[in-house]
Amino acid sequence: MSFNNGNERRKLNAKWEHLRVQYREAGMSEDAIQAMYEFDLGVLNSERAYITNTLTVSDTTDDSTATETSDFKQYEKAITVTDTYHETKTRFAWVGEVQNERLHTGLEKLSDEDLKLLTLYAVSGFNEYEIAKVFRLSQPAIHKRIAKITLFLKKF
Secondary structure: OOHHHHHHHHHHHHHHHHHHHHHHOOOOOOHHHHHHHHHHHHHHHHHHHHHHHOOOOOOOOOOOOOOOOOHEEEHHHHOOHHHHOOOOOOOHHHHHOOOHHHHHHHHHHHHHHHHHHHHHHHHHHOOOOHHHHHHOOOOOHHHHHHHHHHHHHHHH
16 A cells, blocks of 8 residues: 555645635634644654555464564564575674675674674665664664664774
């Protein structure tokens, strides 16, 4: 399901054409009417952002007692790899594909927790908000950890 912003705005504006008339007849000021319209517009934008940024994942398991969320299943899929690069010291195969020796060595010095985060962010393409849900941390905390990892790798 996608969000048709133009269609939803047309609906909102058509609704507000009638509401403006009713509110004026009821004696409301133009500023109050505009403030209410802006609130509804903010709700519309919030719904658009939610729908646009929410990832829908189909659950392929038939087990109705599964308690794992789809976010956790994606996380698990992103960090579960078969290590075909035996020269790496980690269980993250993509580290073995890094050609730059300094970067490769720096990545191997990161903790498993940092590598999980980096795998989700850089390799799997998750955004900070999605990673925060997986790690059960706040988005700013994830942002700080990514910045710390980036700084470590730049200095390495």
